[in-house]
Amino acid sequence: MARATVQRKTSRRKPLSADESSRALGICRLIGQVRALVGQSGDASGFDAARWVAGWLDQPLPALSGIAPAQLMDTAEGQAIVAQVVARMQSGVYA
Secondary structure (H helix, E strand, C coil): CCHHHHHHHHHCCCCCCHHHHHHHHHHHHHHHHHHHHHHHHCCCCCCCHHHHHHHHCCCCEHHHCCECHHHHCCCHHHHHHHHHHHHHHHHCCCC
16 A cells, blocks of 8 residues: 555545555554564564564565565455465574
8 A cells, every 4th residue: 555545544534445454454463473473583672563564575585486575465365475474484484
């Protein structure tokens, strides 16, 4: 979802569409998953999960056949695939 769309809707106090809401919730869940992963792995102080996720989403990943995770965040199925990639990072079977 474009940042301008979010800012426009926020400034006009307009609700997000169902699709936009689904994408936003998917990102929130992903941030929470990454935050939990880092917290379980060690000292998470100073780690900004939202910033990390924002950068990571745009990076093509070998685990996704060179696709950037952001390209999959439009559907519930795609969000589940991205969440699985993060879960595999934690378990060490990323590739």
